[in-house]
Structure formats: structure tokens, C-alpha cells
Amino acid sequence: MEKVEVQLFAALTDHFGRNVAVELSGDQKIAAVIDALEKQNPKAVGLLKDCRFAVNENFVDLNYELRDGEKIFIIPPSSGG
Amino acid sequence: MVKRSLSSHPQAAGNQTYKNISAEAIDLVEVISNAHHPKAGAVVLFSGEVRNHSAGREVSYLDYEAYEALADKMIDEIVETAKTKFDLHHAVCVHRTGKVAVCETAIVVVTCSSHRAEAYAANRYIIDRVKHEAPIWKREYFTDGSVEWAHNCSCHNHEQH
Numbered sequence: 072m073e074k075v076e077v078q079l080f081a082a083l084t085d086h087f088g089r090n091v092a093v094e095l096s097g098d099q100k101i102a103a104v105i106d107a108l109e110k111q112n113p114k115a116v117g118l119l120k121d122c123r124f125a126v127n128e129n130f131v132d133l134n135y136e137l138r139d140g141e142k143i144f145i146i147p148p149s150s151g152g
Numbered sequence: 153m154v155k156r157s158l159s160s161h162p163q164a165a166g167n168q169t170y171k172n173i174s175a176e177a178i179d180l181v182e183v184i185s186n187a188h189h190p191k192a193g194a195v196v197l198f199s200g201e202v203r204n205h206s207a208g209r210e211v212s213y214l215d216y217e218a219y220e221a222l223a224d225k226m227i228d229e230i231v232e233t234a235k236t237k238f239d240l241h242h243a244v245c246v247h248r249t250g251k252v253a254v255c256e257t258a259i260v261v262v263t264c265s266s267h268r269a270e271a272y273a274a275n276r277y278i279i280d281r282v283k284h285e286a287p288i289w290k291r292e293y294f295t296d297g298s299v300e301w302a303h304n305c306s307c308h309n310h311e312q313h
Contacts, residue, residue, distance in 0.1 A: 080217060080219055080287065080289060081217055081289035081291075081301055082289075082301040085301075123287075125219070125222055125287075128221050128222050128225055144219060144222070146219060146222075146287045147289065148303075149283065149284060149285060149286055149287060149288060149289065150288070150289045150290050150301070150302040150303065151216065151218070151223075151247060151258075151259070151282065151283055151286055151288030151289065151290065152200050152247075152258065152259050152279065152282060152283035152288075
């Protein structure tokens with residue numbers, strides 16, 4: 072079991088809080104993290120589908136394979152300005 | 153708000169740089185007075201301000217949250233791209249975080265170019281990209297006590313206005 076640290080923003084914090092740790096038993100892709108979060112809170116499924124993901128301050132896609140200790144930042148649609 | 157100053161002379165502007173993300177109030181007069189540039193015949197300042205209504209409801213104030221490290225990096229890239237694309241002499245973009253009251257500035261964009269067409273176009277380019285792309289979010293606090301995360305940018309509804 073690998074533990075992945077996740078940081079959330081804006082409306083996602085209402086569902087998961089600011090930080091959450093997700094345990095992965097299989098592959099370490101971003102998609103697996105999102106699957107785990109969707110199972111943890113089905114109400115967040117719609118919002119998670121619209122999100123972008125960042126690792127080390129770079130955008131990555133669902134197929135990105137997390138390396139040891141990398142934290143994932145989940146970014147809901149922007150509403151700045 | 154000021155990151156560093158390379159010149160103490162306000163007329164010698166284009167030299168002052170700002171943090172792209174700031175928890176402090178934005179002083180528009182200070183920003184514009186540092187935007188003069190000897191090569192610029194046009195200086196455009198856009199102030200995105202908090203209005204007292206949203207979708208027919210009365211707004212008390214907004215609270216902005218940012219993924220600061222990434223938002224800062226993205227705004228840097230957007231501003232630098234605009235400078236090259238529109239041949240600007242100077243450009244600044246500062247977005248607030250935290251509580252911003254009605255009539256206060258949530259974002260300022262300043263663009264300076266030799267002629268006005270480029271300054272206007274570049275200013276629009278920067279504000280549009282920052283609104284759509286930068287990881288920044290607003291929470292609306294209404295006068296009836298309710299609180300909601302704002303939905304994505306709704307400017308497609310107002311594009312012609």
C-alpha cells in the first residue's frame with residue numbers, strides 16, 4: 072500500500088478538507104487517486120471530472136505516474152478575476 | 153505588494169515589479185504611477201472590482217483563494233507572453249487573495265505600449281487568460297448570510313457587453 076498526499080482547493084475542500092492521504096494498492100497513476108476520491112465521496116464525482124491536476128507545479132494528466140513522495144494538487148475550474 | 157524596486161524615481165517606471173498574488177489591498181494609484189515608460193504612448197489599466205450583485209443576489213464581499221505557487225508562475229508566463237506578442241514596454245498583473253470588499257480591486261492589469269491598440273489588446277489578453285487559466289477561486293458571501301463557491305468564469309454570457 073502506497074500513501075499519496077493530496078491537496079485540494081476551493082469547492083473540493085467542502086468534500087475532502089484541505090489535505091487528504093489516499094492509499095493505493097495498484098498502479099500509482101493520477102487516475103487511481105481520482106478513483107479513490109470518487110469512491111470516498113460520490114458527491115464530488117461531477118466536480119472531480121472538471122478538475123486539472125498538478126505535480127511539482129506542472130500540469131499533468133490522468134496517466135501521469137506518481138513517483139515516491141510526490142504530492143498531487145487537484146485544481147477545480149478557475150473562478151478568479 | 154512591492155517585490156522590489158529598481159528605481160526610486162516614479163517617472164522612470166517600467167522598473168517596479170509586483171508580486172502576482174497579493175493578500176494586501178491593491179493601490180491603483182501607486183500601480184499606475186509606476187507604469188509610466190518613456191517609450192510608451194499608451195498606458196491601459198484594468199481594475200477588476202467586486203460588484204454588489206451576482207445572479208440577482210446582493211453580494212456582501214468575496215473571498216479569494218489561490219494555489220499561489222502555480223498561479224504566480226502562470227501569471228508570470230501570461231504576462232511575459234503578452235509582452236512579446238504585443239511588443240509591450242511594461243506590464244503588471246496583480247490578483248488579490250483573501251477578503252475583498254465591494255468596490256475594491258480583485259485584480260489589476262496594466263499594459264504599456266508605444267500605441268494604444270497594442271496596450272488595449274494585451275490588457276484584454278492578460279485578463280482573459282488569467283481568469284480562465286490561473287488556479288484562483290472566489291467564494292461569494294451574500295448579504296442574506298449564504299455563502300457559495302462561484303462557478304467558472306461566466307464571461308461568455310457577457311462577451312458582447
